[in-house]
Ligand SMILES: Nc1ncnc2c1ncn2[C@@H]1O[C@H](COP(=O)(O)OP(=O)(O)OP(=O)(O)O)[C@@H](O)[C@H]1O
C-alpha cells in the first residue's frame with residue numbers, strides 16, 4: 001500500500017484473496033479512506049451496466065466532505081442516480097481528486113477485477129490509469145481469481161504499456177501438504193495424521209476447502225462424512241465456475257480440452273494430444289485450439305507444469321469437468 005500506485009492480489013480460486021483484503025481493511029482500514037467493490041456478481045456475464053458498479057463498503061462519510069464532494073460520493077454510491085455515464089465518471093474522478101487534494105490516503109479495491117472491462121462503454125481501466133497517474137494519495141488494489149485475465153488488464157501488450165510498471169504483486173498460492181495438515185491439526189488435535197493427509201490431498205491443499213472440511217469435523221462429522229461433503233461442495237462450486245466461464249467463452253472447444261485433460265494422467269496431457277482432440281471434433285484451426293488452452297490457463301482452470309503439458313490443478317475440478325458433460329445443454333455441444 002505504501003509503495004505502489006497499484007497493487008494486485010493474485011491467486012487461484014478459494015485460496016484466501018478476499019480474506020487478505022478483509023484482514024487488511026480490518027487492521028489498517030482506519031488509516032485509509034476506502035471504496036471496496038466486489039465484482040464477483042459479474043463473473044458469468046458478458047456486459048454489465050455502470051449502474052451496478054456500487055461499492056459494497058466504504059468508510060468515506062459525508063460529514064467530512066465539502067458539499068460538492070458529498071454530491072459526488074452520492075453519485076458514486078448510486079444513492080443519487082447518475083444521469084449518465086459521463087456524470088458518473090466525473091463524480092468518481094472528482095471525489096478522488098478532492099480526497100487526494102485534502103491529503104487523505106485513499107484506496108480503491110476491486111475484487112474479481114478481471115470483470116472491469118465488461119463495464120464498457122464505461123472506461124474503468126482508463127479511469128484507473130488517470131487516477132494512478134494523477135493522484136499520488138490514491139492507491140488502486142485489484143484482486144482476482146483468474147490470474148492470467150487480470151494480468152492481461154494490468155499489462156495488455158508490450159507496445160501499449162498500461163500500469164504494469166507500478167504494480168506491486170501479491171501472489172497467494174495454495175498450501176503444501178505440510179501447511180494444510182498443520183492448519184487442520186490446530187482445530188482437530190485428536191485426529192489421525194493419516195486422515196488429515198487424505199483431506200489435504202483430496203482437497204488439493206486449497207485453504208477454502210480445508211476450512212470447510214475442518215468446520216464440518218468440529219461440528220461432529222466423521223472424517224469420511226466431512227470429506228465427502230466437502231468434495232461435493234467443491235465440485236459444485238467448480239461447476240458454477242465452469243458454467244460462468246463457458247457463458248463468456250461460448251465454445252465447445254473448452255469442454256473438449258478440459259475433458260481430454262481430465263481423462264488423462266494426473267501429471268498432465270501433451271499439447272498435441274489435446275489440440276488433435278479439439279480439431280478432429282470441431283472445425284477449428286490448430287491456432288484457435290491453442291488459444292483455447294491459453295484462455296483456460298488464464299482463467300485458472302489449467303496449469304502448465306512444464307512446456308507442452310497441461311494439467312488440471314485440483315482434484316475436485318477434475319471431477320467437476322468429468323461430470324460437467326451431462327449438464328451442458330447449450331447449442332453446439334458435441
Ligand atoms: N489463511 C486461512 N486460514 C483459514 N481459512 C482461510 C484462510 N484463507 C482463507 N480461508 C477461508 O477460505 C475461504 C475462502 O477464502 P476467500 O473467500 O478469502 O478466498 P478467495 O481466494 O477470495 O476465493 P474466491 O476465489 O472464491 O474469491 C473462506 O471461508 C475463508 O475464511
Ligand SMILES: [Mg+2]
Pocket residue numbers: 017018019111
Ligand atoms: Mg474472493
